[in-house]
Every structure is written in structure tokens, then in C-alpha cells.
Amino acid sequence: MKHLHQRIRDDIEARIMSGEWPPGHRIPFEHELMTEYGCSRMTVNKVLSTLAANGLITRRRRAGTVVAEPSNQQAVLQIQDFALEAARAGVDYQFKILHRAIEPIDAAAAQRIGLPVGTKMLCLSTLHVMDDVPQAFEQRLINLATVPEAGDEPFTDVPPGTWLLRRVPWTDAEHIVRAVNADATMAKRLRIQSGAACLVLERRTWQAGAFVTEARITYPGDRHQLVGRFSPVA
Amino acid sequence: MKHLHQRIRDDIEARIMSGEWPPGHRIPFEHELMTEYGCSRMTVNKVLSTLAANGLITRRRRAGTVVAEPSNQQAVLQIQDFALEAARAGVDYQFKILHRAIEPIDAAAAQRIGLPVGTKMLCLSTLHVMDDVPQAFEQRLINLATVPEAGDEPFTDVPPGTWLLRRVPWTDAEHIVRAVNADATMAKRLRIQSGAACLVLERRTWQAGAFVTEARITYPGDRHQLVGRFSPVA
DNA sequence: TTCGCGATTATGTATAGACATTATCGCAAC
DNA sequence: GTTGCGATAATGTCTATACATAATCGCGAA
Numbered sequence: 001m002k003h004l005h006q007r008i009r010d011d012i013e014a015r016i017m018s019g020e021w022p023p024g025h026r027i028p029f030e031h032e033l034m035t036e037y038g039c040s041r042m043t044v045n046k047v048l049s050t051l052a053a054n055g056l057i058t059r060r061r062r063a064g065t066v067v068a069e070p071s072n073q074q075a076v077l078q079i080q081d082f083a084l085e086a087a088r089a090g091v092d093y094q095f096k097i098l099h100r101a102i103e104p105i106d107a108a109a110a111q112r113i114g115l116p117v118g119t120k121m122l123c124l125s126t127l128h129v130m131d132d133v134p135q136a137f138e139q140r141l142i143n144l145a146t147v148p149e150a151g152d153e154p155f156t157d158v159p160p161g162t163w164l165l166r167r168v169p170w171t172d173a174e175h176i177v178r179a180v181n182a183d184a185t186m187a188k189r190l191r192i193q194s195g196a197a198c199l200v201l202e203r204r205t206w207q208a209g210a211f212v213t214e215a216r217i218t219y220p221g222d223r224h225q226l227v228g229r230f231s232p233v234a
Numbered sequence: 235m236k237h238l239h240q241r242i243r244d245d246i247e248a249r250i251m252s253g254e255w256p257p258g259h260r261i262p263f264e265h266e267l268m269t270e271y272g273c274s275r276m277t278v279n280k281v282l283s284t285l286a287a288n289g290l291i292t293r294r295r296r297a298g299t300v301v302a303e304p305s306n307q308q309a310v311l312q313i314q315d316f317a318l319e320a321a322r323a324g325v326d327y328q329f330k331i332l333h334r335a336i337e338p339i340d341a342a343a344a345q346r347i348g349l350p351v352g353t354k355m356l357c358l359s360t361l362h363v364m365d366d367v368p369q370a371f372e373q374r375l376i377n378l379a380t381v382p383e384a385g386d387e388p389f390t391d392v393p394p395g396t397w398l399l400r401r402v403p404w405t406d407a408e409h410i411v412r413a414v415n416a417d418a419t420m421a422k423r424l425r426i427q428s429g430a431a432c433l434v435l436e437r438r439t440w441q442a443g444a445f446v447t448e449a450r451i452t453y454p455g456d457r458h459q460l461v462g463r464f465s466p467v468a
Numbered sequence: 469t470t471c472g473c474g475a476t477t478a479t480g481t482a483t484a485g486a487c488a489t490t491a492t493c494g495c496a497a498c
Numbered sequence: 499g500t501t502g503c504g505a506t507a508a509t510g511t512c513t514a515t516a517c518a519t520a521a522t523c524g525c526g527a528a
Contacts, residue, residue, distance in 0.1 A: 003480085003481065003482090004481080004482075005480095005481070005482085029507090029508065029509090030508075030509070031508085039482075039483080040482065040483045040484060040485095041483095041484090041485095041509095042482075042483070042484085043481085043482060043483080045509080045510080045511095046280075046481095046482095048509090049509095049510090050287075053284075053287075059508095059509065059510095060490090060491075060508085060509080061489065061490045061491060061492095061507090061508060061509045061510075062489090062490055062491035062492055062493095062506085062507060062508045062509070063490095063491060063492070063508075063509090064507095064508065064509085065508090065509085177411055177433065178433060178455060179413035179414075179431040179432055179433040179453075179455030180413075180431050180455055180456075181415075181429070181430065181431045181455070195415070195429055196415065197413040197414050197415045197431035197432065197455070198413055198431065199411065199412060199413040199433075219413075221412060221413030221414055221415075221431070222414075224412070237510085237511065237512090238511080238512080239510095239511070239512085263477090263478065263479090264478070264479070265478085273512075273513085274512065274513045274514065274515095275479095275513095275514090275515095276512070276513070276514085276515095277511080277512060277513080279479075279480080279481095280511095280512095282479090283479095283480090293478090293479065293480095294478085294479080294520085294521075295477090295478060295479045295480075295519065295520045295521055295522095296476085296477060296478050296479075296519090296520060296521035296522055296523095297478075297479090297520095297521065297522070298477095298478065298479085299478090299479085
């Protein structure tokens with residue numbers, strides 16, 4: 001049995017992300033949650049305070065607690081969960097697996113991720129679509145040595161990025177952001193002009209030194225931008 | 235009198251920021267802080283948990299609490315010091331001020347930075363060159379109300395970004411990264427093909443709520459990428 | 469010396485209760 | 499109807515205590 005704190009938190013987050021509790025929805029009062037989960041108010045309070053600090057909910061004395069409006073400012077490197085963003089923005093989200101194979105990696109990939117040439121990886125190509133408009137094309141390698149259960153996962157309901165994030169907490173990550181001109185194939189996939197500027201985000205993650213996954217996500221430059229807001233202190 | 239929670243937090247943050255407690259320094263145990271501030275352990279615990287969640291400190295059972303190594307997202311965004319990069323790579327670095335003026339901001343800029351239309355700003359356009367190859371074009375606004383001494387600075391030896399970083403420590407920053415196709419003017423400046431993909435990094439910084447500067451830096455997409463490596467807050 | 473294991477200790481989680489703070493609601497007076 | 503104000507209800511902060519968990523320390527045995 002998990003800790004109660006985590007269970008309550010997961011519960012509430014799930015309800016918000018699934019859209020069951022849309023932005024503006026009033027969350028049960030602390031004393032209600034306290035009864036529902038059979039715990040003290042301090043425990044509920046701490047969970048809600050944490051969620052509020054993370055910007056997922058808004059709390060006001062006497063008025064109660066409501067699901068926060070989706071902020072347009074997300075941390076640069078946390079956004080890749082399209083399903084979540086879409087649910088909160090209230091648009092339709094779909095993804096299509098265009099290609100799936102288990103293949104040995106080539107020399108270039110081996111170099112990038114620091115593993116021997118020929119190591120077997122699950123290779124996936126995914127297209128992310130919101131309201132019938134392609135939003136991103138994702139090429140992903142998953143290390144079956146680190147995440148063997150990925151081989152049996154059909155990825156029909158949950159996109160690979162989200163699935164991995166839930167399953168394997170990473171300890172180190174490397175990001176590369178660059179701009180490229182779309183070639184004919186990419187232009188067709190993303191339904192943009194050939195040659196249009198695209199933002200490419202490459203992300204490699206490790207767990208305790210073991211390579212987990214590499215994702216190369218291509219966004220249409222005119223449809224996407226990465227936004228981040230930082231405070232060095234507080 | 236402030237709340238104890240805030241007071242303890244401010245105290246600890248101040249000691250960390252001032253360098254009195256450098257990274258790796260062991261923070262007093264909860265029971266010590268509890269005595270020092272005359273409060274219960276729960277209060278101290280909540281403060282430390284919050285600071286840990288923000289990545290300022292690292293906590294381990296039995297071992298205690300230490301000031302965290304600075305390893306945050308800044309990596310991604312700190313690469314803008316060309317002079318330093320050039321020195322490390324052993325290449326020649328130069329920059330040219332192409333344009334300099336004190337002008338009132340237009341409506342679009344006012345909207346972006348949240349100041350009234352017509353506020354006077356120092357506007358600079360700079361070209362960064364390495365080994366005679368243009369590496370980036372920078373458009374910058376500097377708020378003379380916050381940094382009046384910028385008006386008298388010739389920026390002959392030190393580029394504006396570096397100068398500001400040394401002079402005005404920022405407390406909040408906002409970043410936007412996107413990809414655009416170079417127009418004819420930009421192509422000529424950066425000596426690239428018209429239409430080539432460029433990476434645009436926009437960065438706005440504030441100091442204690444007061445707007446400091448906005449920089450829009452355009453890199454040739456094939457010559458530059460932003461790289462970051464980091465570990466999560468745990 | 470080195471290894472293993474138990475004691476110790478600092479943090480992690482949770483409880484029940486108390487009082488503070490602040491919007492909001494509803495009633496009463498205008 | 500509108501205004502003012504007190505009662506009410508929700509979150510904010512804090513205490514004192516308890517037990518769980520995990521990592522380190524130190525001691526004794528191989």
C-alpha cells in the first residue's frame with residue numbers, strides 16, 4: 001500500500017487530467033476529502049497545498065478550491081505530455097503509431113547514446129494530432145534492456161512518452177533544441193510547406209546510468225514554441 | 235510579524251544565496267532549527283520539504299540535509315555568452331553594434347513585457363561574429379528605469395548581455411524558443427540562405443518585479459543548437 | 469582487515485486538536 | 499432595492515506526539 005499522501009494526490013491529478021474535473025470545477029472541501037479517505041485534515045491540506053504550489057489548483061479562503069485554468073506558461077521541458085495539455089485545453093487529442101519495429105541501432109545512434117552498435121531498441125514513429133491538425137512528429141528509441149516490458153506494450157491508449165514517464169523515473173536527461181527546414185516527407189506528415197522552419201527537440205534520458213529512451217520530436221515552427229519561466233531562488 | 239514558516243524559509247534561502255552556506259554545506263538538523271526558532275518539528279519539516287521540492291536543498295534520511303549543487307535548467311539558457319564560449323573553443327570573437335537608440339516601446343512590446351506603451355527603452359541590435367562567420371543576431375531592449383547606467387555604457391568591450399548579467403542579477407526570467415524561416419534581411423545579416431530555418435530565443439528578465447531587459451536572439455538553425463543536461467529535483 | 473549486523477539517528481508520514489484569517493452569505497436596517 | 503454588518507464556513511498555520519523508514523556508525527566476529 002502506497003502512502004496516503006501519494007494516493008490522494010494521484011487520485012486528484014488523475015481526475016483533473018482525465019477532464020472529469022475541468023478547469024474551474026470546485027474540488028471537494030478538505031473535510032469532505034478527509035472523510036472520503038479517512039484521514040486527518042492536515043494530510044489533505046498538505047496534498048492540496050502541494051498541488052496549488054504546482055499550479056494545478058487554485059485555493060481561496062472561504063471560497064474553496066478549484067481546478068486552475070490551464071496556464072500558457074509551462075516549464076520548457078515538461079510539456080511533452082500532449083494528452084494532458086489537450087485535456088486541460090479542452091481539445092481533441094489523438095496519436096497514431098506510424099511505424100514500430102525492434103531494430104539494432106546504427107553507428108550514429110550508438111555514438112549519441114553511448115551504447116554499442118547493434119544494441120536492440122524498440123523504434124517507434126508517432127504522429128500527435130489535435131483537432132485533426134498534426135502537432136508533432138515523434139521518433140523514439142526505447143532501450144529494451146532497461147524497459148523490457150515496453151516490447152509487449154501496444155501503445156494504443158497511452159502515447160509512448162507518457163507511458164514511459166509513468167513507468168520509469170529518469171535520473172538524468174539531455175536536451176537539444178534546434179531549428180531545421182522541413183523536407184518533403186516531414187512537410188507532408190505535419191501538413192506544412194516543404195522548407196518551413198521546424199523546431200526539433202531531442203531528449204535522451206537515463207536512469208541511474210542506464211540508457212532509457214531517446215525522443216526526437218519535430219514541431220511545426222509556426223504552431224509551437226517552448227515557453228519557460230524560472231526563478232533562481234524561490 | 236511574518237509567519238514563522240516564511241521567516242525560517244527566508245532565513246535559510248538568504249544564507250544559501252549569500253554563499254554563507256555553499257553547495258554541499260550541511261544544514262542544521264530539524265531538531266536544531268526547532269530549538270533555534272522555538273517551534274515544533276512539523277513546522278521546520280514543512281519548510282525544509284518545500285525547499286527540497288524547489289531543488290534548493292537535498293535531504294537524505296539519517297545523513298541529514300545539505301545545500302544542493304546548482305544543477306538546474308540554466309544550462310539550457312546560459313549558452314549566450316559567446317565571448318566565453320569562443321575563448322574556450324579557441325576562436326576569435328567579435329560583436330558589432332548595428333543600431334542603438336532610445337525609443338518609446340510600441341503596443342506589441344508593451345503587451346509582452348507588461349509596461350505602458352511609450353515607456354522609454356534603450357534599443358540595441360548586435361551581431362555576434364566568430365572567425366568572421368556571423369553566429370547570431372540580437373535585438374535587445376533595456377529598461378532605463380531599472381538600469382539607468384546602461385544609457386551611458388558604450389558597449390565597446392563587453393556585449394550588452396554579458397554587461398547586464400554582471401550588473402543586474404535577475405530574479406525572474408521568461409524564455410521562449412521557436413523556429414522561423416529567415417527573411418531576406420536576416421539572411422543577409424547572418425549570411426545564410428533566405429528561408430533557412432533559424433532558432434529564435436526570446437528572453438525577458440525581471441528583478442524583484444521590475445522589468446530589466448528583453449533579448450531576441452536569432453541563430454542560424456544549422457550552426458547552433460541549445461543543449462542542456464540536468465537531473466531532476468528528486 | 470574486512471565483513472555483517474544491530475543500535476542509533478535523522479528524516480518521512482500521519483494524527484487530532486487549536487486558533488487565525490478571510491471571503492462569502494444572509495439578514496436587518498435604511 | 500441597496501447597504502452594512504455579523505455569523506459562518508473554508509483555508510492557513512502551528513503544536514505535540516507517534517510510529518515508520520532508511521542510512522550510517524560502531525562493535526564484534528571471521
